[in-house]
Amino acid sequence: MARKLFDFGNAGAVDDWSPIDDGVMGGMSRSRLRPDPAGHAVFEGILSLERNGGFASVRAQPGNIAEPGATHYALVVLGDGKRYKLSLRCDDDFDGLSHQISFEPPAGQWATVHLPVAAFRATFRGRNVMGAPPLDPSRARQIGLMIADRQAGTFSLGIRAIRVE
Numbered sequence: 001m002a003r004k005l006f007d008f009g010n011a012g013a014v015d016d017w018s019p020i021d022d023g024v025m026g027g028m029s030r031s032r033l034r035p036d037p038a039g040h041a042v043f044e045g046i047l048s049l050e051r052n053g054g055f056a057s058v059r060a061q062p063g064n065i066a067e068p069g070a071t072h073y074a075l076v077v078l079g080d081g082k083r084y085k086l087s088l089r090c091d092d093d094f095d096g097l098s099h100q101i102s103f104e105p106p107a108g109q110w111a112t113v114h115l116p117v118a119a120f121r122a123t124f125r126g127r128n129v130m131g132a133p134p135l136d137p138s139r140a141r142q143i144g145l146m147i148a149d150r151q152a153g154t155f156s157l158g159i160r161a162i163r164v165e
Contacts, residue, residue, distance in 0.1 A: 002074070005065050005143065006162040011035035016061040020144070021045075028054020028120035033145070037159070040078070043145050044156040054156070055126065058143035062092040067164040073115045074165055078158030079105030082151050084117055088135060089142035098123055099135035100146070110160070137164065 006013050017033040030043030045056050065088075073086060083104040089096065099120040103113045122132030126148065143162065149153050 003164050004163050005033045005163055006036070008041035008115070008160055009039045011127040014023060014041050015057045018061075019045075019056070019058050022048075022053035023054045024099060025053070026051050027055075029053050030054035030146075031058055031155075033058040040158050040160045042156055042158055043084075043147075044154075046154050047096055047147055047152050049150060049152050055146060055148040057087070057144050057146035059087070059142060062089075062141045065140045065143055065164065066138050067140070068138035070164045071117055072165040073117070074161075074163040075103070075105075076110065076160040077113060078107045078110050079107045080156050081107035082157075083149060084109070084154050084157055085146040085148065087144040087146055088120065088137075088140050089144075089145045090139040092137060094140055096124070097132060098144075102149075108144075110158070114165075140164075146161060153164070 014033045019031045021029045027054045028048040033043050036042050085100045089098045089101045098124050101120045105111050120135040122129040129141045136155045
Protein backbone atom coordinates (compact mmCIF):
# COMPACT_ATOMS: atom_id res chain seq x y z
CA MET A 1 0.00 0.00 0.00
CA ALA A 2 3.02 2.34 0.07
CA ARG A 3 2.46 5.56 -1.83
CA LYS A 4 5.11 8.16 -2.53
CA LEU A 5 3.76 11.56 -1.50
CA PHE A 6 6.86 13.52 -2.54
CA ASP A 7 9.78 12.51 -4.74
CA PHE A 8 12.44 15.17 -4.37
CA GLY A 9 14.51 13.72 -7.23
CA ASN A 10 12.34 16.07 -9.28
CA ALA A 11 13.54 19.64 -8.58
CA GLY A 12 10.00 20.98 -9.08
CA ALA A 13 8.76 18.96 -6.08
CA VAL A 14 9.83 21.82 -3.77
CA ASP A 15 7.69 24.42 -5.58
CA ASP A 16 4.59 23.84 -3.44
CA TRP A 17 6.49 24.11 -0.15
CA SER A 18 6.74 27.39 1.80
CA PRO A 19 8.63 28.44 4.94
CA ILE A 20 6.67 29.18 8.10
CA ASP A 21 9.20 30.37 10.65
CA ASP A 22 9.00 31.99 14.07
CA GLY A 23 8.93 35.40 12.34
CA VAL A 24 5.15 35.01 12.53
CA MET A 25 5.67 35.65 16.27
CA GLY A 26 8.54 38.15 16.01
CA GLY A 27 11.38 35.61 15.98
CA MET A 28 14.38 35.65 13.67
CA SER A 29 14.73 32.03 12.45
CA ARG A 30 14.86 31.43 8.69
CA SER A 31 14.39 28.31 6.58
CA ARG A 32 13.72 27.05 3.10
CA LEU A 33 13.30 23.84 1.14
CA ARG A 34 15.48 23.92 -1.95
CA PRO A 35 16.33 21.44 -4.67
CA ASP A 36 19.87 20.08 -4.63
CA PRO A 37 21.65 19.30 -7.93
CA ALA A 38 22.50 15.84 -6.53
CA GLY A 39 18.82 14.85 -6.90
CA HIS A 40 17.19 15.54 -3.55
CA ALA A 41 15.83 18.48 -1.53
CA VAL A 42 17.40 20.23 1.45
CA PHE A 43 15.50 21.71 4.39
CA GLU A 44 17.99 24.26 5.67
CA GLY A 45 18.35 27.49 7.54
CA ILE A 46 19.17 28.94 10.91
CA LEU A 47 17.26 28.48 14.15
CA SER A 48 17.45 31.56 16.35
CA LEU A 49 16.29 31.89 19.95
CA GLU A 50 16.40 35.70 19.75
CA ARG A 51 13.20 37.70 20.29
CA ASN A 52 11.40 34.67 21.71
CA GLY A 53 12.04 32.65 18.57
CA GLY A 54 12.71 28.97 18.38
CA PHE A 55 11.25 27.22 15.36
CA ALA A 56 11.72 26.98 11.62
CA SER A 57 9.49 24.98 9.32
CA VAL A 58 8.35 24.36 5.78
CA ARG A 59 4.92 23.15 4.74
CA ALA A 60 3.47 21.84 1.49
CA GLN A 61 0.31 23.36 0.06
CA PRO A 62 -2.82 21.43 1.06
CA GLY A 63 -3.48 18.50 -1.21
CA ASN A 64 -4.39 14.86 -1.60
CA ILE A 65 -2.11 13.14 0.89
CA ALA A 66 -4.83 11.09 2.61
CA GLU A 67 -4.26 7.35 2.84
CA PRO A 68 -6.95 5.29 4.60
CA GLY A 69 -5.45 2.45 6.63
CA ALA A 70 -1.92 3.86 6.65
CA THR A 71 0.22 2.76 9.58
CA HIS A 72 3.51 4.63 8.93
CA TYR A 73 5.08 7.59 7.21
CA ALA A 74 8.55 6.95 5.82
CA LEU A 75 11.16 9.59 5.03
CA VAL A 76 14.40 8.99 3.16
CA VAL A 77 16.69 11.56 4.78
CA LEU A 78 20.29 12.63 5.33
CA GLY A 79 20.65 13.86 8.90
CA ASP A 80 22.94 16.44 10.46
CA GLY A 81 22.78 15.24 14.07
CA LYS A 82 19.73 17.35 14.94
CA ARG A 83 16.17 16.36 15.82
CA TYR A 84 13.33 17.23 13.45
CA LYS A 85 9.56 16.88 13.40
CA LEU A 86 7.14 15.69 10.76
CA SER A 87 3.84 17.51 11.06
CA LEU A 88 0.45 16.61 9.56
CA ARG A 89 -2.82 18.54 9.47
CA CYS A 90 -6.26 17.18 8.65
CA ASP A 91 -7.65 20.46 7.29
CA ASP A 92 -6.62 23.29 4.98
CA ASP A 93 -6.29 25.92 7.73
CA PHE A 94 -3.04 27.82 8.24
CA ASP A 95 -3.24 27.56 12.03
CA GLY A 96 -4.84 25.00 14.28
CA LEU A 97 -4.43 21.45 15.45
CA SER A 98 -1.56 19.47 13.99
CA HIS A 99 -0.13 16.04 14.70
CA GLN A 100 3.63 15.83 15.13
CA ILE A 101 6.33 13.25 15.68
CA SER A 102 10.03 13.80 16.31
CA PHE A 103 12.81 11.94 14.53
CA GLU A 104 16.60 12.11 14.60
CA PRO A 105 18.14 10.54 11.51
CA PRO A 106 21.76 9.43 11.61
CA ALA A 107 24.21 12.22 10.79
CA GLY A 108 26.07 12.07 7.52
CA GLN A 109 24.33 9.08 5.94
CA TRP A 110 21.12 8.43 4.08
CA ALA A 111 18.54 6.47 6.03
CA THR A 112 14.86 5.60 5.86
CA VAL A 113 13.01 6.70 8.98
CA HIS A 114 9.68 4.95 9.67
CA LEU A 115 7.26 6.99 11.79
CA PRO A 116 4.22 5.09 13.16
CA VAL A 117 0.88 6.87 12.79
CA ALA A 118 -0.02 5.81 16.34
CA ALA A 119 3.00 7.73 17.75
CA PHE A 120 1.99 11.16 16.36
CA ARG A 121 0.88 13.59 19.08
CA ALA A 122 -1.78 16.29 18.72
CA THR A 123 -0.32 19.78 19.20
CA PHE A 124 -1.38 23.39 18.94
CA ARG A 125 1.40 25.95 18.45
CA GLY A 126 3.97 23.53 19.83
CA ARG A 127 2.04 22.44 22.90
CA ASN A 128 0.48 19.01 23.41
CA VAL A 129 -3.33 18.93 23.25
CA MET A 130 -4.71 16.43 25.71
CA GLY A 131 -7.92 14.68 24.69
CA ALA A 132 -7.56 15.52 20.98
CA PRO A 133 -8.42 12.76 18.51
CA PRO A 134 -5.48 10.71 17.18
CA LEU A 135 -4.07 11.31 13.70
CA ASP A 136 -6.40 9.95 11.03
CA PRO A 137 -4.30 9.41 7.87
CA SER A 138 -7.49 9.13 5.80
CA ARG A 139 -8.07 12.85 6.49
CA ALA A 140 -4.50 14.18 6.05
CA ARG A 141 -4.36 17.37 3.95
CA GLN A 142 -1.08 19.13 4.86
CA ILE A 143 2.43 17.95 5.65
CA GLY A 144 5.46 19.80 6.91
CA LEU A 145 8.95 19.58 8.39
CA MET A 146 10.09 21.49 11.47
CA ILE A 147 13.06 22.05 13.70
CA ALA A 148 12.58 23.44 17.22
CA ASP A 149 13.45 22.33 20.77
CA ARG A 150 16.03 25.08 21.37
CA GLN A 151 18.48 23.64 18.79
CA ALA A 152 19.96 27.05 17.92
CA GLY A 153 22.25 27.40 14.92
CA THR A 154 22.38 26.26 11.34
CA PHE A 155 20.66 23.07 10.20
CA SER A 156 20.49 21.01 7.03
CA LEU A 157 18.30 17.97 6.43
CA GLY A 158 18.59 16.22 3.06
CA ILE A 159 15.39 14.57 1.90
CA ARG A 160 14.83 12.26 -1.08
CA ALA A 161 11.25 11.14 -0.53
CA ILE A 162 8.24 11.05 1.78
CA ARG A 163 6.00 7.98 1.62
CA VAL A 164 2.86 6.87 3.39
CA GLU A 165 2.63 3.14 4.11
